[in-house]
Amino acid sequence: MGRTYDRREFIKTATAGSFGIGVATAGLQVQRANTPAHPKPLDLVRMGFVGVGHQGSSHVENFLKIAGVEVRAICDIVPEKVAAIQQKVIAAGQPEPAAYARGPEDFRRLCERDDLDLVFTATPWEWHAPICAAALRAGKHAATEVPMAVTIDQCWELVELSEQTGRHCVMMENCCYDRTEMMILHMVRQGAFGDLIHAECGYLHDLRELKLTDFYEGRWRIRHSISRNGDLYPTHGLGPVAQCLNVNRGNRFTTLVSMASQSRGLNLWAAEHIGPDSPEAAQRYALGDVVTTLIHTAAGPTIVVTHDTDSPRPYSRNLLVQGTRGVVRKYPEEKVYLEGRSPADRWEDLAAYRDRYEHPVWRKLEEQSRGAGHGGMDYIEDYRLIECLRTGTPTDMDVYDGAAWSAVSQLSERSIAAGSAPQECPDFTRGRWRERLPLGIVGGG
Amino acid sequence: MGRTYDRREFIKTATAGSFGIGVATAGLQVQRANTPAHPKPLDLVRMGFVGVGHQGSSHVENFLKIAGVEVRAICDIVPEKVAAIQQKVIAAGQPEPAAYARGPEDFRRLCERDDLDLVFTATPWEWHAPICAAALRAGKHAATEVPMAVTIDQCWELVELSEQTGRHCVMMENCCYDRTEMMILHMVRQGAFGDLIHAECGYLHDLRELKLTDFYEGRWRIRHSISRNGDLYPTHGLGPVAQCLNVNRGNRFTTLVSMASQSRGLNLWAAEHIGPDSPEAAQRYALGDVVTTLIHTAAGPTIVVTHDTDSPRPYSRNLLVQGTRGVVRKYPEEKVYLEGRSPADRWEDLAAYRDRYEHPVWRKLEEQSRGAGHGGMDYIEDYRLIECLRTGTPTDMDVYDGAAWSAVSQLSERSIAAGSAPQECPDFTRGRWRERLPLGIVGGG
Known part of the structure; x- marks a missing residue:
């Protein structure tokens, strides 16, 4: 307990201090020393x-x-x-x-x-x-x-x-660059939610038609639904949440459990849209329609991750970030509650806080990113990668992040196969998570 | 798999058939034969x-x-x-x-x-x-x-x-009589969501002040937060969801895992509102601020249950019921998506479906219940109890329901104490869940 508490205190101090806006020089040196690549x-x-x-x-x-x-x-x-x-x-x-x-x-x-x-x-x-x-x-x-x-x-x-x-080995998690996700990270760094306690996220996207037709080259994506039961695609939700929670940077995933519902959506869609006697309707799909994963982190906060790609429902990444001072959620509406600021027991529109908390990168790049993929976040993601390479600074996400976030898939498959038994999450940093500093709020070059 | 599928088919048939509106005579006889009390x-x-x-x-x-x-x-x-x-x-x-x-x-x-x-x-x-x-x-x-x-x-x-x-031994779960929860049950029975796949629910209620002052006689409630880490209060969320999923009536809880965040909310509130040197601020509270539980059911659907009583946040029971044909959610907004009816990828206001799906009991009793506790649902709950006793019909909830829903607390405590290890849920019906028929849509006397 002592160590965990000290760690939290350290994070809080680091957050409030060096990482307000821009990465302070001392922080950058520590970050470099604990980054696998620093070309x-x-x-x-x-x-x-x-x-x-x-x-x-x-x-x-x-x-x-x-x-x-x-x-x-x-x-x-x-x-x-x-x-x-x-x-x-x-x-x-x-x-x-x-x-x-x-x-x-x-x-x-x-x-x-x-x-x-x-x-x-x-x-x-x-x-x-x-x-x-x-x-x-x-x-x-x-x-x-x-x-x-x-x-x-x-x-x-x-x-x-x-x-x-x-x-560098960088996993390009574009949702880390979504305007709302970046604003939430900015709010976290400014202490708007106090110390973080809990987060929720996911990937809920009705892909039945795309999976069961020729959208994906050679129908590669459906093969994963046929052979694997787990959270096949955790990083869109988990990436932004892991950044808020300083995963691999003062915190880490420790234990994970997963549970899957029955599998119905793909068979039903195939029977109705391709034909009741089609191979797609007869196929057995391993993937449960809804897969839920709980992740414990070393600093204390928990994360709920949902995977749901075979159900009729509006798109969502189920984002929620909660701390001792407030909570923010996205999907379907963007809402926030800040203790002492919001009216008692009432959600406010997150948009009301945009002027105050917009991420500096979005302030700078919004115009340039207009029209690019996924509402502009893909452009900002690509821009940041090049900016880091050209300035020789650590990338926003490094190989430890890509590994920790991606490993959730196989861990969840193993947990489900073992009746939801807990799985230890590997520490890909081999202990360096204790020294690595939280991702700062970069100014956008 | 065969048995599970047959069970689902049975439920579907029973739902579409005997239980449209009013409990058919044959159904009532079966129900009586499998009810512990039939005075x-x-x-x-x-x-x-x-x-x-x-x-x-x-x-x-x-x-x-x-x-x-x-x-x-x-x-x-x-x-x-x-x-x-x-x-x-x-x-x-x-x-x-x-x-x-x-x-x-x-x-x-x-x-x-x-x-x-x-x-x-x-x-x-x-x-x-x-x-x-x-x-x-x-x-x-x-x-x-x-x-x-x-x-x-x-x-x-x-x-x-x-x-x-x-x-009879009846646990009075008033949220089963909430107007929206009853409408959702009615929609489930009418097949609006197809076969159910997944549900979410919880009890998220900022009780810090009530727990830490003299609201509860002898401050009894805080003692549970001091000594227990688990979902202390699952039934407000779980009751309505269990009714939708036919738990103990063609389905049952099988396995459960729980995970708890760190505990911060009570200490922080006590330090700020009672005093940094108060016994309440120095007390160690076992209860994690956010406890999340996953429950698997025999028929396939999964349930996520959240317990959060020590955080600054608006009240919620996090209700979501999802099937092969659509999904409904409550808190903060009441929204629904029905495949083929709702606009593509868009939530609709649940209120738009009230004329069609209002529960008959609410149609009948809304006027009488006005002004009673918790928006009227407590009156309807009490009314239904007396109605069942006076007509000699099975109560809406019986001892098996109270047991299955309440047992989630100790099961979640055990899971958390064992590092989120899965716990087998007891079958309090001793196998009779296979024969018991789903709760019908009663007409309100």
Whole structure:
């Protein structure tokens, strides 16, 4: 108890002090010393892309707008997708990037190029870790769409490779850059909620049609629903919450339990929309329609994570962040209650606090991000990655974050398979979480 | 899997068939055969009350308005409270009820009277089970405020006593009679949400001031926060959800896991409002500020239960009921999404469906219940109890329900003490849950 309490006090002090706005110099030094990668600043970031479907091509468009980026190579299993992106790069005034379309392992040739600084992956989940590993082994920085990995072994492999090579391995959790999520992080750092006690989050997105039709290349996504029962996609909700709770930075995930409902949604949708005798309707899906996970953290706060991708319901990330002084929630409405400020027992609109608590990055970049993917947050995410590489500062998320957040999937699968038995969460920092400082409120360059 | 599926089919059929509006005759016979108590109709219900503080006195006022009730005896450890209630009974035109105020065990003399049909308890939690047991042993029906019991052993004792004596033992879960909760149950029975998949509920009520001052007689409630870490008060949220999910009536709780956050709220409030050197500020409280529990049910659906009584936040019971065809939620707003009816990806106001789905009991009793405790639901709860006793029909909630819902407290304490290890939920029906029929939509007499 003593240690936990001291830790909380430390976090509070650090939060109130060094991390008001901007990362103080002393903090930055400590942060660097405990970051797996701390390379020299890059004037130019030369990028290769692996996977340029829906999400990958959207990222390419963002990066083409960011100063100091050159797109040198494009890889995809579909040659037409590669060609389309090559044209976009040319249209943006850059030389034609090299094409890699000789099948699913062709990313290895891309990684071996000697003119790349960063390999960016937006492929089916199971390819993220192998591609990042190949990039790191070839001395490149790696950035990947979520999740960073499907298994805990893959998480460890990437942690070790990032530490050994001193290269960044960044999981691109775009929801950490959502305007509301960033404002909430800012409020947390300003102490608006007091000491944090509890958080809730999730990914509740009706994907039945997308999973059961040809939206995803080769229908890769449904295969995970067929073979796995767990929280397959935790990071959109968990990333922002983990940043608020200083996970890997003064706190860490310790124990996790998961529980799954029965599986009905996919069979029902297939029977009604494809046909009662279709293979999709007859298929057995391992994934429960609603998977709920509880995570305990070393500093005391608990987290509830919901995964629900097979139900008819409005989109939600079920966000809630609660402390000793108040609570904020998002979905369906953005509401806040601050003790002593809000009317007794009444939620207020979060928008009423925007002038006071808007995150500095959003103040700076809102105009530039307009029209980019997912309400602009994808642009800000990509902008911050390049900014960190060009200034030689630690990335907002590093390999420990990607590993801790992604590992929740396999841990939840194991818990469910064992009748909701608790699972120990690996400490990918190997104890360095105690010294690492909380993510600051950066000013946006 | 086969059995589970058959069970679901059975429930669906039973729901769509016998239980549209009103309990069909065949259903009632099956229900009676599997109900612990099925006494003859009572023309007059002669009541004794144990505990007439805040909640008990409010119930007395309700019962004085219900035809066929006589209040014969009043017991409390505070003589002034007994005297005040005696005056209320006289003012209502009934003879003066007998007084029992010779200390905490005087309820035993009350139970031994030979002119009582029903003993109603609204005392501190730890007294509920002993008082109900004394009433049952004396051949009286027992009704108690929530929870029915604090320990699983007490739950079993009351189950066995109710079965042996053929007397009702009813836990008075008033939230089962809330207008919105009853409308949701009605929607479930009408199939609005398809087959149920998941539910969420809880009790989130900032009780810091009430617990730490003299609101509760002898400050009984804070003692539970000092000595117990678990969901101390699950039934307000869980009762309505359990009815929707047919728990003990075609379904049952099977496994439970709980997790607790750190405990901060009570110490902080005491330090600031009583004094930093006060005993209340120095006290160690076992209860975590937020306790989250996951419950698996035999038919497949999962339940998330939240307990949070020490945080600054608006009141909530976090209600959510979700099925294959839609989802409804309450707190802070009452919203619903019904596939094929609601606009795509958009919540609608639940109020828009009130004309169609208002529960018949509320249609009938809304006028009568106006002004009664907790928005009228307490009156409807009391009305239904008397109606069942006077018609000789099974009560809406019976001893199995009170036991299953109340046992969640000790199960969650055990899970938390064991690092969130899963706990088997006792089957208080000893297998009869398979045959018992779902609670119907009664018409309100």
